[in-house]
Amino acid sequence: MEDAAAIISQAVEGVKSKISLDYMRKCQREGLFPYALWDACAEQGLLALGVPEALGGLGGGLREQCLLLETLNREGIGLQAIVILAMDRSTLLKHGTEDQIQRFVVPTLDGSMKLCFAITEPNAGTNAFKMTTLATRQDDGSYRLNGQKTWISNFKESDYCLIVARTTPFKDVADRREGISMFMLDTKAAGITAQPLQLGTNQASQQYTLFFDDVVIPAENLIGEEGKGLKCLFHALNPERLSVASMSIGLGELVLRKGVEYAKIRAPFDAPIGSYQGVQHPLAYAKAHLEAARLMRDKGVDLYDAGRNCAPEANMAKLLASDAGFEAVNAAMQAFGGSSMAWENDLIAYFTPLRLNQIAPINNQMMLNYIGEHVLGLPKSY
Ligand SMILES: Cc1cc2nc3c(=O)[nH]c(=O)nc-3n(C[C@H](O)[C@H](O)[C@H](O)COP(=O)(O)OP(=O)(O)OC[C@H]3O[C@@H](n4cnc5c(N)ncnc54)[C@H](O)[C@@H]3O)c2cc1C
Incomplete structure (x- = not known):
């Protein structure tokens, strides 16, 4: 992307003109998702950075997305949700089907769809291999999700969550890297309980502990191959x-x-x-x-x-x-x-x-x- 720094800095100026530091301070102190900042970034086209023009994106790669994050933070209007958006989209663009890219990447370009990411579990922490949340395949090809995740940023504020779960329990795999799969989970699906956490992070985002009780994930929301999610x-x-x-x-x-x-x-x-x-x-x-x-x-x-x-x-x-x-x-x-x-x-x-x-x-x-x-x-x- 030519002149990325100049384009980004001009667009960030446009965002700054709409967002006051007092608004940011309130969102940061109260752990609120900064909807006005998200919308202002979308209006400036910034949420389309890093997605190929053929899909309606602005083009550019990770370099441009990182430049955007750096610039927003330098101006005191950091948007943590962009980190997760970039991470989810890079996974989908690399491993998703054409249909999945149309359903989960394209609607994010104008900000109308928000994404989050869930891997952390209370008893696994840094050792994600030990996760126990299990997605069990049903006869019709769909999955039933049971288990728990914690610290998940912006879950309720998002439409879909890229979730990492075991499709084979830890005790049944010879290699701990096997039996892990990734799904796009509808955050409004039946069987999900999301409890907000009270944290002092001073970031404009909210974290949740999630409980899954027989949550249905359609077969077409499996990302990549079952068991090869790692x-x-x-x-x-x-x-x-x-x-x-x-x-x-x-x-x-x-x-x-x-x-x-x-x-x-x-x-x-x-x-x-x-x-x-x-x-x-x-x-x-x-x-x-x-x-x-x-x-x-x-x-x-x-x-x-x-x-x-x-x-x-x-x-x-x-x-x-x-x-x-x-x-x-x-x-x-x-x-x-x-x-x-x-x-x-x-x-x-x-x-x-x-x-x-x-x-x-x-x-x-x-x-x-x-x-x-x-x-x-x-x-x-x-
Ligand atoms: C504000 C916030 C937002 C988050 N958002 C998300 C999210 O959106 N999605 C998500 O999935 N997760 C999220 N997380 C979870 C985050 O990724 C985990 O907190 C992190 O991975 C560490 O896990 P833990 O806190 O359980 O630490 P633990 O695994 O309990 O580790 C505790 C400490 O032990 C040390 N330690 C652990 N293992 C080793 C080792 N092998 N070698 C040396 N030292 C070690 C480290 O110092 C570490 O800090 C979020 C967390 C926070 C605080």
Whole structure:
């Protein structure tokens, strides 16, 4: 896509003109889905980024979607739902049938359909292989879903959920990677109970614990081959990691800018605090680390868009960017001193999402595990 940065930045200006920071603060503090932001992004055509023009999309690839996430976050209007949208759509575009692409990708382009993603279970956590939610095939080809998921973002606000479930129980598979399948689940289907969670993430999204009691999933909503869902899933994880890296870079730049501006004017001992190395160097370190993380993110998205393996870069980018984002908010908060705790300065508000990016969608220890084992060739450590 030519001039992607200019097109995205102009469209984001259009979004900004419609969305006040007070609206964002309210959604973030109350864990509300930011419908007005979603609609403004849709109006600017931004939800069609990353989908081929032949399907009615704007074209572009993961690079453009990551640039969008970075820009929105840098402007304080981050939309977590875009990460999940990009992840679900990349899975569907790669593994879905033509009919599934028409039903689940095309209606998302103008924002009229929202998607979420569900893999996490209370007793499995990071070890998703241990999931117990089971989809059992019926004689008519449909599936019956039973089990539980937790932490699922925007489930009730979404129309469909890309859900990962076992079609063969864990105890019956020789290889833990087998027997896992992916489905598009109608979030309004009978037999689903969604309980909202009370979290302090300060993100404009709501999480749910879900209970499935004989929920019917039509045969035509199975994505890819039954029992081979892990192949589809792995395709979705690298774009997600690069997307989260982009959120951290954008939000990290925003908090760093705030810290620097404040350090230039705050002068309790007459000289601006930014002239003290104790304040200046942590800000400078954070800047260097954010820039380095962006380079790794760019390398990862370019490999992904070229259809090449980007797993090492996606893992490294997520690790570096989430650490750099947290470093930036830490340095900015130190510069603000006591004022960092005032809601009006937004730093305490951005502290939690930047810390969260080190933990979810996957913790940084797993990034290190990947690098240790698959990049350095060390023995598996867990
Ligand atoms: C705000 C929010 C939104 C979320 N949205 C979604 C969603 O939309 N869909 C979804 O499916 N899930 C979602 N999640 C779940 C998220 O992906 C999980 O929280 C995450 O995968 C970690 O699982 P866990 O919290 O059970 O951690 P656990 O598995 O209990 O791990 C706890 C800690 O132990 C350490 N650890 C664990 N395993 C290892 C290891 N092998 N090596 C070294 N250290 C290890 C890590 O430090 C880790 O942080 C969300 C979570 C949050 C908080």
